[in-house]
Amino acid sequence: MTVFDDLVGQDQATAVLSRAAVAAGEVVRGGRGAGMTHAWLFTGPPGSGREEAARAFAAAILCPDAGCGHCDQCHQVMIGSHPDLETVRPQGLSYSVKQTRELILRAAGAPTQGRWRVILFEDADRATESAANALLKAIEEPSPRTVWLLCAPAADDMIITIKSRCRVVTLVTPPTSAVAHTLATRDNVPWEMAQFAARAAQGHMSRARALALDPDVRQRREAVLAIPKALSGVGECITAAERLVKTAEEEAASATAALNENETTELRKLYGEGSTGKGLNRGLVRGGAGALKELEDRQKSRATRIKRDSLDAALLELVVFYRDVLAMQFGASVELANDDHRFELDQLARGSSPEDTLRRIDAIMLCRERLDANVNPQIAVEAMTLSLRVGG
Structure with missing residues (x-):
């Protein structure tokens, strides 16, 4: 070894x-x-x-x-x-x-x-x-x-x-078989679950491990994959966008709340808060205020990054979903990442054209570019869901 x-x-x-x-x-x-x-x-x-x-x-x-x-x-x-x-x-x-x-x-x-x-x-x-x-x-x-x-x-x-x-x-994208084998042998994941997770993650090892071991991750995936079918009207598009953004915000808050509190507490202690002695407390007022502001800025930046990463992961899930739709429309002999949603894929493939599917993939990629350019997430995601609308 x-x-x-x-x-x-x-x-x-x-x-x-x-x-x-x-x-x-x-x-x-x-x-x-x-x-x-x-x-x-x-x-x-x-x-x-x-x-x-x-x-x-x-x-x-x-x-x-x-x-x-x-x-x-x-x-x-x-x-x-x-x-x-x-x-x-x-x-x-x-x-x-x-x-x-x-x-x-x-x-x-x-x-x-x-x-x-x-x-x-x-x-x-x-x-x-x-x-x-x-x-x-x-x-x-x-x-x-x-x-x-x-x-x-x-x-x-x-x-x-x-x-x-x-x-x-x-480095290259690992084959699905190698990812499934690793999950089964090193993480003791049942073979059927290992195959599902490896296929759904498309070679993303840490994503596959999360899908295999965490029911909450699988539930979030299901929520994202339910979006294409639900986009039947403008109201549904706005609701779906709000839900995506809110979920990303909640994930960011959950991931940073305890860490932010610990960092702020440690910094305040460093500058003497809670200590006796006028000199120590004066240090908090003079040097600590600037340090606290700098820490808050870093924490906000971290939360924004986590929110963006969460949203981007959801958008990539949608890209892969529509890629599977496109594969079915062309009759391509490729592995479907979302084979567990074959019925929904088939319905969308039959009810739309390859041009529609490519347009939807382009809309998702444009949303990713807009988020990377600091466009308001709600506005960017709403524009995307409207472009994905069934019959739109």
């Missing part, structure tokens, strides 16, 4: 990373280490396992045995406690230049255990233009034994100067 065993359907990427991990060990021992470099860019479609691959590679280069999977180094990386690994997860809509400069300073430190200092930057494409330029400088002039592992959906999501200085590892 190695740290790469959990990468589902990524044989080619695993081979590249395994060779590079061996080369990293050669560098530590004073050798040339051909195949190892200081900057990597992990790309691939949602659910392909970009972050998981980067984390496995971090474990492999920090492990004396190139990722054995059972030593203390590997274990510490996998649970996120290794002192020489820093994981960056942008929680808001973007990652600022201030945050990037602070990260670069931390990355400049020498490894505490003598091998490598690894920075794993998830969603690196969320870095602002100024932040990306600051990051470029750090990658162009890396500190000795510092390795940058950047993750983004596609190489073109990063500025070309960063992309050109990174070795790109492209």
Whole structure:
């Protein structure tokens, strides 16, 4: 067993990373280490396992045995406690230049255990233009034994100067059979449920696991897939849009409420709230007010991102639904992600033309673009549901 065993359907990427991990060990021992470099860019479609691959590679280069999977180094990386690994997860809509400069300073430190200092930057494409330029400088002039592992959906999501200085590892969408096998063998999911979840998730491993293990996730999927049939009039379209947006808002509130409260409490304590002594309380008034405002802004940005991600997941569910409709209309011999809704798919396929279906898919993709451009979610989703309207 190695740290790469959990990468589902990524044989080619695993081979590249395994060779590079061996080369990293050669560098530590004073050798040339051909195949190892200081900057990597992990790309691939949602659910392909970009972050998981980067984390496995971090474990492999920090492990004396190139990722054995059972030593203390590997274990510490996998649970996120290794002192020489820093994981960056942008929680808001973007990652600022201030945050990037602070990260670069931390990355400049020498490894505490003598091998490598690894920075794993998830969603690196969320870095602002100024932040990306600051990051470029750090990658162009890396500190000795510092390795940058950047993750983004596609190489073109990063500025070309960063992309050109990174070795790109492209992950692929795992086949349904591989995802189902993983769910059944590693998560003890019954085979029939594993097949359903793998098929519905279309190779998105974490989505498949959620569908297989969480009844609430399956219920939300059913609610989304019920939308196309329900859009028979303008009123129904407005109601469906309100429900989609409200559900996303509730998910964001649920995901952030406890975290926000804990962060705010800790910050207030840091600035002396509740302590005795005039000096401490005065510190809250002077320095704490600005810090609290900054924290509130970050929390709002995080909530907005979660809301957008939730809405986007629902929109992608609809895209896949209409893709299945299109496949039935053309008689394509492909796996239907929503085979459990074959009756509804068949009804819509018979009652509309392929041109109608393509128009509806375009409407969903336009809604995604509008949300990404900060259009009011209610307005963007209403426009979409009106375009999806049966007979519209």
